Amino acid sequence: MNGAASISRISLSNVNLHYPSVAYATRSLLSMLGRAVGKGSRTPRLKDIHALKNITTEIKKGERVALLGHNGAGKSTFLKVVAGLYPISSGQLEVKGQIRSLFDISLGFEPDATGRANILYRGLLLGCSPRFVREREAEIVAFADLGEFIDYPLSTYSAGMQVRLAFAISTFIGGDVLLLDEVIGAGDASFMVKARARISELIQQSEILVLASHDLQTVSSFCERGLVFHHGELAFDGPTARAIAAYRRLTGLSNG
Amino acid sequence: MREYFAGIWAARYFWMHLAMADLRARWRRSFFGVLWSMLQPLGTALLLAIVLARLLKQDIRSYAPYVISGMIVWDFVMAVSTGGALSFVQADAYIKHFRHPLAIYSLRTVIANLTVLGLASVPMFVWAAIAQPGNLGVTWLGALSIYPVLLLIFWPLITLLAYAGSRFRDLPNVMQLALQALWFVSPVYFGTKMFRDAKLDALVDYNPIFHLLQLVRAPLLEGKWPSAANFEFCAGMAILFTILAWLVGRKAERRVIFYL
Numbered sequence: 001m002n003g004a005a006s007i008s009r010i011s012l013s014n015v016n017l018h019y020p021s022v023a024y025a026t027r028s029l030l031s032m033l034g035r036a037v038g039k040g041s042r043t044p045r046l047k048d049i050h051a052l053k054n055i056t057t058e059i060k061k062g063e064r065v066a067l068l069g070h071n072g073a074g075k076s077t078f079l080k081v082v083a084g085l086y087p088i089s090s091g092q093l094e095v096k097g098q099i100r101s102l103f104d105i106s107l108g109f110e111p112d113a114t115g116r117a118n119i120l121y122r123g124l125l126l127g128c129s130p131r132f133v134r135e136r137e138a139e140i141v142a143f144a145d146l147g148e149f150i151d152y153p154l155s156t157y158s159a160g161m162q163v164r165l166a167f168a169i170s171t172f173i174g175g176d177v178l179l180l181d182e183v184i185g186a187g188d189a190s191f192m193v194k195a196r197a198r199i200s201e202l203i204q205q206s207e208i209l210v211l212a213s214h215d216l217q218t219v220s221s222f223c224e225r226g227l228v229f230h231h232g233e234l235a236f237d238g239p240t241a242r243a244i245a246a247y248r249r250l251t252g253l254s255n256g
Numbered sequence: 257m258r259e260y261f262a263g264i265w266a267a268r269y270f271w272m273h274l275a276m277a278d279l280r281a282r283w284r285r286s287f288f289g290v291l292w293s294m295l296q297p298l299g300t301a302l303l304l305a306i307v308l309a310r311l312l313k314q315d316i317r318s319y320a321p322y323v324i325s326g327m328i329v330w331d332f333v334m335a336v337s338t339g340g341a342l343s344f345v346q347a348d349a350y351i352k353h354f355r356h357p358l359a360i361y362s363l364r365t366v367i368a369n370l371t372v373l374g375l376a377s378v379p380m381f382v383w384a385a386i387a388q389p390g391n392l393g394v395t396w397l398g399a400l401s402i403y404p405v406l407l408l409i410f411w412p413l414i415t416l417l418a419y420a421g422s423r424f425r426d427l428p429n430v431m432q433l434a435l436q437a438l439w440f441v442s443p444v445y446f447g448t449k450m451f452r453d454a455k456l457d458a459l460v461d462y463n464p465i466f467h468l469l470q471l472v473r474a475p476l477l478e479g480k481w482p483s484a485a486n487f488e489f490c491a492g493m494a495i496l497f498t499i500l501a502w503l504v505g506r507k508a509e510r511r512v513i514f515y516l
Contacts (some may be wrong), residue, residue, distance in 0.1 A: 024512040084355040085511035099355075107349055110277060112284055124273035125354075127266070 008097030008207035010059040010082055015091035017052040017081060051077045053232040055091070059208055066219040066240060067212040069229035070248040072126065075209040075212040079103070079179050082210060097207060098140055100175025106166040115150040115157070115165050116141070122169040136172055143194070144168035171198050178206035182213055216244055257502070263357040271360040271367070274347075278368040293375040297328050308445060317387040318477060321380055325472045326444040328376040331368055332406065333465070334435055338428045340414035342364045348516035358509055359501075362414040370403055377472075384476040390468035391479035397480050399475040402468070405490045409468075412497035419501075419508040424516045442466060464493055 025046045034077040052074050059065055080086050081093065083101045089209060108125045109118055119140050123133030141150050144165045146157075154162065180199075203209050203222060213219050219226065226243025228236035228250065237245035247253075264271075272327045283289040304327070305320040312319075338364060344351060349362040381399075385392050421427040442465040443451060451460050460466050467489035 005296075020514055080352075085513060087353065087513075102355070103353055104349065107353055110280070113280075121273060121277065124269045127270055129269060201516075 006232045008061050009094065010177065010208060010210070011090040011092075011094045011095075012058070012081075013056045013092045015052055015055045015081065016050070016089045016141055017077060018089045019051055020047045021046045051232050052081065055234050057234060057237060059210065059225065061207045064203065064209045064223040065211070065226055066223035066243065067210065067229065068219065068226055068243055069235075070251050073229035074232045075229055076181055078102075078227075079181055079210060079212055081181055082177075083179055084098075095177065097176030099177045099179060100173070100206070101179040101181075102170055103179075103181045105170040106162060109162070109166065111155040112153055114153055115144070115146060118154055118165065119169050121168075123173075126170075126173055128173065131148075140168045140172050143172070143198070145191075160188060160191075167191075167195055167198075171202055173181070174205040176204045176206060177208045178202060180209070180211045180213075181217075210248055216247075220244065260357050260359070264360055264363070267354075267356045267360050270354070271364045274350075274361075274364040275367040275371070278364065279371060282368075282372075290375065293372050294379050297324065297331065297376045298379040304445065312402050312450075314446070314447070321384040321387065321476055322447070322473065323445055323474065324380040324383065324398040325377075325469060328373055328380065329402070329469055329472065330439065330444050330465075331376070332373045333410075335372075335471060336366055336369045336410050336414060337417065337435060340368075340410070341417040341427040341431055342425075343414060343418040344419075344422040344512050345425070345516060351513055351516060353507070358418070358512060359411070359415050359505075360416050362418045363411055366407060366411050366414055370407060372401065380472075380476070388477070388479075391476060392476075392480055395475040395479055395481050397475075399472045401482070401487075403469045405468070405471060405487075405494070408494040409490060409497060412494070416497060416501045417503055419504050419512065422512045434440075438465065443469065463488060 008155050015086045055078070067078060069075050077086065079101070080103075081088060082095055083099055084095065108122055110121060113121065116137070119137055120130065123136075124130065144150065144162055144167075146165060149157065149161065150165075154165075157165070163221065200222070209222065211223060223240050226236070226238065227234060227249070228243050228247045230250050235250060236243055238246075283292065288293060288295065301320065301324040305316055308323065309316040309319045313316070314322075339446045343362045344358060344364045347364075350356075351358065352359070381396075413451050417427060417431070441456075441459045442463055443444065443460060448466065451457070467486045470486045471482045471490070474480045474486070
């Protein structure tokens with residue numbers, strides 16, 4: 001996984017992913033009774049969702065790739081498949097390099113614990129040793145810039161303060177393959193500037209970036225290649241500017 | 257398999273943290289905090305012992321540790337089996353975010369509950385040492401084997417239950433019912449002699465709960481080592497559940513995420 005000699009690489013060939021309908025179709029006694037008593041079924045039968053259709057692509061070391069597409073087009077599913085979370089139904093998937101995914105930055109926060117304690121907890125969740133987190137603690141505290149609140153329980157924080165802390169903790173450690181899902185955009189204006197700087201730092205340290213975002217400005221400033229998804233299919237793969245144009249065409253946005 | 261365990265080891269800070277978080281949540285904002293895990297079983301067991309000792313005409317000094325041992329081990333079995341069936345369901349946010357072996361989430365449940373059991377057993381050891389100092393000796397080391405034995409049995413069992421529990425959410429209810437039935441036919445509070453007098457030897461000799469409890473009871477109450485049969489029975493369970501968990505996990509592991 002973290003062999004220094006291995007070169008980061010993501011490769012998919014004819015990858016399909018189905019979400020099985022048994023997983024979300026309700027199978028309770030109540031619903032069965034309802035179906036038996038009610039005349040005919042008003043609720044349509046749910047089918048397997050074909051979330052990724054025959055995706056073939058390759059991302060090499062050094063590439064910064066944006067995922068574009070309407071809601072439900074398959075961007076997040078693609079990220080989660082690359083992260084190894086979802087088992088693919090068919091096709092081949094190969095991912096080399098240590099993956100760092102930022103999908104939910106405030107996962108694992110404990111509201112009753114202090115900000116400082118949460119730094120440790122979150123660091124442990126990311127797989128760091130307690131010693132390593134303590135060494136980096138001052139740096140995280142400085143970045144979050146919460147003043148004395150860092151020693152107060154999280155439940156006393158405003159929403160914006162929580163986001164700042166979450167962002168500071170989640171981004172202090174990078175990886176070879178960086179997977180981001182709409183995380184850029186945290187806190188007030190002054191923090192935004194810092195956050196953007198931190199993200200670009202992370203991106204520079206990483207060997208591969210895959211970023212799912214609706215913010216076209218962010219996309220064009222960070223990425224040179226874009227994958228456009230449309231109803232689970234890979235509709236376009238090429239330079240960012242042309243990918244954005246393709247995305248606009250597909251979603252019916254004017255070139256404004 | 258080796259790779260799987262390497263993954264569990266690599267994620268050790270992760271699941272240790274989750275287990276600690278469970279314990280923190282348990283004792284949060286309580287004045288006595290950790291002490292409750294010792295006081296609560298001690299208090300209940302004493303009340304029970306007073307009543308039952310009279311009813312069953314037992315000597316309370318030796319009967320109280322019998323009841324405490326039965327109660328805390330049973331509490332562990334109960335908590336870990338009903339709660340453990342939802343180990344994956346409760347960890348859904350983590351499972352959807354990190355790629356770790358799923359067995360770390362059942363391990364977390366077992367570790368947290370073992371810690372509680374460890375605390376709850378302190379009054380049991382103290383009581384046994386005061387009430388029957390004659391039994392105090394090296395055999396007490398045998399009693400300590402209950403912790404690793406419980407880990408080896410319940411980790412695979414809970415993993416198995418959690419695979420099923422992520423798909424069939426009725427499982428905790430089913431487990432509760434099944435355990436209630438098991439409780440009635442196990443020498444948790446009632447002495448083994450009562451079962452044997454009623455010619456119900458099979459309920460003792462082939463009862464996993466009996467063999468588990470003997471690991472603690474033989475040293476504390478009789479000053480003896482647990483028997484080879486006790487250990488063999490426990491080892492058998494651990495091996496059986498590990499094989500089953502492995503067989504089920506091979507297919508189920510990757511698909512659990514769809515059911516969360």
